[in-house]
Amino acid sequence: MSAPHVAIVGSGPAGIAAAVCLQERGVACTVLEQGSASAAGMRRIDPEMEILSPLRLSRMPGMRSAPDDSTYLRFPAYVARLDELCTRRAIAVTTNARVERVERSGAAFRLTLAGGATLASTHVVNATGMVSHPQLPSEFDPRAAGYRWKHSIDFRSADLEGCSRFVVIGGGQSAVEVLERWLQRRRDGDRAWISLRSPLKAIPHRVLGIDVHYLIWPFEFLNARWLGLDPIRFRDPMIGFTTSRALRSGAIERLGVVRSYEPHALIAADGQRVEPDLVVFATGFRYVLDHVAHLLDHDRRGWPRVRGCESVRTPGLYVLGLRYCRSLASAYLRGIARDARAIAARIAAG
Numbered sequence: 001m002s003a004p005h006v007a008i009v010g011s012g013p014a015g016i017a018a019a020v021c022l023q024e025r026g027v028a029c030t031v032l033e034q035g036s037a038s039a040a041g042m043r044r045i046d047p048e049m050e051i052l053s054p055l056r057l058s059r060m061p062g063m064r065s066a067p068d069d070s071t072y073l074r075f076p077a078y079v080a081r082l083d084e085l086c087t088r089r090a091i092a093v094t095t096n097a098r099v100e101r102v103e104r105s106g107a108a109f110r111l112t113l114a115g116g117a118t119l120a121s122t123h124v125v126n127a128t129g130m131v132s133h134p135q136l137p138s139e140f141d142p143r144a145a146g147y148r149w150k151h152s153i154d155f156r157s158a159d160l161e162g163c164s165r166f167v168v169i170g171g172g173q174s175a176v177e178v179l180e181r182w183l184q185r186r187r188d189g190d191r192a193w194i195s196l197r198s199p200l201k202a203i204p205h206r207v208l209g210i211d212v213h214y215l216i217w218p219f220e221f222l223n224a225r226w227l228g229l230d231p232i233r234f235r236d237p238m239i240g241f242t243t244s245r246a247l248r249s250g251a252i253e254r255l256g257v258v259r260s261y262e263p264h265a266l267i268a269a270d271g272q273r274v275e276p277d278l279v280v281f282a283t284g285f286r287y288v289l290d291h292v293a294h295l296l297d298h299d300r301r302g303w304p305r306v307r308g309c310e311s312v313r314t315p316g317l318y319v320l321g322l323r324y325c326r327s328l329a330s331a332y333l334r335g336i337a338r339d340a341r342a343i344a345a346r347i348a349a350g
Contacts, residue, residue, distance in 0.1 A: 004347055005029065007111050007121035009102075009291070011038040011093045014127035014321040014336045016082050017060040019091045021344035024061070030119060031091065032111075034098035034132075039082050041132035045075045046156055049177060051333070052239060053213045058333040061341060062089060071211075102292045104314055123347050126292055127320045130285035130331075137169065137283060139261060145279075146263040152282040157181050163277045166192040167255065167266060170282035171200055176238045178280050183246060193255040193274055194243070195266075201237035202244045212239065213334075220329035287322055309343050318343050 004027050008015045011033035022029045033040060050072040051058050055065065058073075063081050073081070086093065098114040102124055111119040134151040136142070142149065150159060152174035160166070166182055168175050175194060182192050207215055238244070246252040256268035265275045289296065289304060295314040297305040304311070309325045311317040319325060320343060321336050329335030 002122070003028065004122045004350075005120075006123045006125055006347060007032065007102075007109065007119055008125045008127055009099050009111075010127035010129055011035075011040075011095075012042050012127065012129045012131075012321075013039070013060050013078075013082065013333055014129055014340065015093075015125075016086060016091065017337055017340035018125045018127055018320055018343060020060065020062045020085065020089055021340045022347065023089060023091065025344050025348035027344065027348050029125075030121070031093045032097040032099055032113070032119075033093050033095045034114075036095055038086060038093040038095065039079050040095075041129055042075060042079050042082075044153060045131060046153075046177075047074060047076045048157060050074050051078055052173060053332065053334065054211050057213055057217070060085065060333070060337050064088075099291050102295065102317070104295060107316075109316065123316045123318065124292070125318045125320055125343060126289065128288045129321050130287050133286045133288050134281075135283050135286050136281055137258070137261075139258075140281070141261065144263050145261065147276050147279060149279040149281065152178055152280055153285075155181075155280050157185065159278060159280075160185050164190050165275065165277045166190070167274060167276040167279045168192070168194045168282055169258065169279065170284065171196040171198070171238065172236060172282055172284060173238060174284075175280075175282035176240060176243050178282060179243050179246065179252060183242065183251065186251075191253065192251075193253045193276075194247070195255040195258050195268070197257050198235065200244055200247070201235070202241050203237045203239060205240045217334075220335065221327050223324075223327065289319070292317060292319075308346065309339055310346070318347075 006022055006029040008018050008029055008031045011031050015031055019029050019031050054071050055069055055073050063085050099111050100114055101112045103110045109121050109124050134153050155178055160182060168178055205212060256270045256272055258266050259269045260267045265273050267273055295317050296311050297313040299305055306319055306325055309318045320339055321331060323331040326339050327335055330339055
């Protein structure tokens with residue numbers, strides 16, 4: 001049997017983690033990135049934003065810390081740690097290499113890139129992540145909007161300048177970050193609304209001074225299937241009570257589910273009408289599997305069926321960073337690090 005060679009699709013934290021773990025086991029790999037730089041999706045995130053979990057829990061395998069690192073790194077600093085890791089480990093990333101399709105060819109794989117180039121490999125690790133693929137509501141037509149709008153990944157504090165009527169669609173952690181910026185900068189007479197499809201759920205960031213991530217860490221190793229969690233419908237709670245308290249005090253108003261997006265107004269299902277200056281969509285992201293979808297089976301809900309991050313249908317194809325892949329933490333940095341080690345060990349073992 002020939003020595004394994006792994007094609008890694010994506011060069012964010014997941015892709016780099018996979019490359020480092022494979023390198024440590026003497027397995028050759030090629031890292032492909034559709035953007036013009038490694039970790040292109042993470043570089044797009046607001047530079048003011050911090051990694052939500054402590055750095056101690058968020059390091060990728062082989063990542064070093066700097067003496068002046070804070071507990072919660074901002075995203076540019078985290079990307080700098082990834083860059084340093086690639087340089088120190090001599091991990092080359094092929095940029096501007098968008099994978100359009102992956103085919104099984106006998107016992108190996110054939111990847112077709114935009115432009116027609118191909119690459120052969122014995123294994124594939126899909127590490128495309130989510131932040132490069134923000135989602136908007138299907139009923140929203142960007143071309144018809146007569147107001148300013150942004151997806152949360154493109155939102156910056158400067159966007160709030162001159163904004164007196166502000167709407168956030170969605171209730172995840174991105175919504176918290178955006179609304180906290182507004183609360184810090186609001187002026188007399190400014191109004192903000194949040195539109196939620198489900199009840200607002202929030203947990204504290206700290207309990208008795210301890211970051212909540214440390215407290216939930218022991219439970220993250222559980223398998224989501226044992227708990228009956230639906231990866232499609234389940235939504236992570238907001239961390240921190242800033243938004244929920246602002247709602248209770250009236251500083252932020254609740255807007256019903258938006259029924260229609262008119263050129264100059266949002267119409268809620270209960271008939272409420274809001275004419276915004278700015279709308280921010282904190283409506284999440286999509287983990288991209290289009291190029292390997294035909295190599296995956298799906299459960300009755302439409303979720304990819306994997307075992308230990310490996311496709312049930314196509315052995316040798318792994319997905320990294322997908323929600324609930326091996327554990328409850330598989331979509332988070334700390335879970336990605338653990339899953340990357342497991343994938344590398346399995347590939348090296350043959």
